[in-house]
Amino acid sequence: MKQPKIGLLFGSFNPIHTGHVILAHFMATHTDLDAVWLVVSPQSPFKVGHEMLGERERFELVSLAIQNNDRLRALDVEFAMPKPSYTIDTLDELRRRYPDHRFVLLMGEDNLPGLPRWKQSDRILAENAVYVYPRPGVDATDVNAHPGVKVVEAPLLDISATFIRDCIRAGKSIRYLVPEAVEGYIMEKGFWR
Ligand SMILES: Nc1ncnc2c1ncn2[C@@H]1O[C@H](COP(=O)(O)OP(=O)(O)OP(=O)(O)O)[C@@H](O)[C@H]1O
Numbered sequence: 382m383k384q385p386k387i388g389l390l391f392g393s394f395n396p397i398h399t400g401h402v403i404l405a406h407f408m409a410t411h412t413d414l415d416a417v418w419l420v421v422s423p424q425s426p427f428k429v430g431h432e433m434l435g436e437r438e439r440f441e442l443v444s445l446a447i448q449n450n451d452r453l454r455a456l457d458v459e460f461a462m463p464k465p466s467y468t469i470d471t472l473d474e475l476r477r478r479y480p481d482h483r484f485v486l487l488m489g490e491d492n493l494p495g496l497p498r499w500k501q502s503d504r505i506l507a508e509n510a511v512y513v514y515p516r517p518g519v520d521a522t523d524v525n526a527h528p529g530v531k532v533v534e535a536p537l538l539d540i541s542a543t544f545i546r547d548c549i550r551a552g553k554s555i556r557y558l559v560p561e562a563v564e565g566y567i568m569e570k571g572f573w574r
C-alpha cells in the first residue's frame with residue numbers, strides 16, 4: 382500500500398490568513414504531497430514574549446479556514462507538549478504516532494535564513510525534505526543550497542498575520558485577506574480590537 386506523503390506547515394497562525402491557505406492548498410495539489418497538515422504552535426521559540434491570541438482560538442480559526450477542504454487538516458498536537466514548541470520534537474512525536482506516513486516540512490522562504498538556529502537543525506535537514514514557498518522580500522540563497530531544500534515555483538503572496546492584526550486595530554477591512562469564516566469569527570469575538 383502507498384504510504385501517504387504529508388506536508389507539515391508549522392505556524393503561530395496569529396491569525397491564519399489567505400497566504401497560509403493558498404500556500405497549504407498549493408503544496409497539497411501542485412507537488413507530490415497527498416495532503417497538508419497545519420500544525421498550530423502555542424509558542425514559537427522565536428516569538429517568546431510576543432502578544433499572541435490563545436492557542437485554542439488560533440486553532441479554531443485554522444479549522445474554520447480549511448473547512449470543506451479534504452486535503453488540509455488542522456493539528457493541535459503541540460498543545461500537550463513542552464513550550465516553546467520545538468519542531469524537531471513534534472516531528473519525532475508525529476513519526477511515533479504515524480509510522481506509516483512520510484513527512485515533508487513546509488515553510489515560507491522568510492523562515493529559511495533562521496533555520497540553522499532551530500533546535501537540532503542539522504537533524505531536521507538530514508531527516509526531512511523541506512519544501513519552501515517563496516515570500517516577497519526574502520533572499521535565502523545560502524540555505525537553498527542544501528540538497529534537501531526545494532523552493533517551489535508559486536505565486537508570491539504579500540500577506541502576513543502582522544498586517545492583518547494592524548488592519549483590525551486600525552479599523553480597516555480584512556475581507557479576502559482572510560477566509561470569510563475567519564473574518565466572521567474574528568469580528569464576532571472582537572479579537573485584536
Ligand atoms: N504570505 C506568505 N508567503 C509565504 N509563506 C508564508 C506567508 N505567510 C506565512 N507564511 C509561512 O507560513 C508559516 C507560518 O507563518 P506564521 O504563522 O508565522 O505567519 P506570519 O504571517 O509570518 O506571521 P507574523 O506576521 O505574525 O510573523 C511560516 O513558514 C511562514 O513563512
Ligand SMILES: O=C(O)c1ccc[n+]([C@@H]2O[C@H](COP(=O)([O-])O)[C@@H](O)[C@H]2O)c1
Nearest residue numbers: 391392393422425427466467468499500
Ligand atoms: O524548532 C525550533 O527551534 C523553531 C524555531 C523557530 C520557529 N519554529 C517553528 O516555526 C513555526 C513558525 O514560526 P514563526 O516564529 O515564524 O511563527 C512555528 O511553528 C515555530 O514553532 C521552530
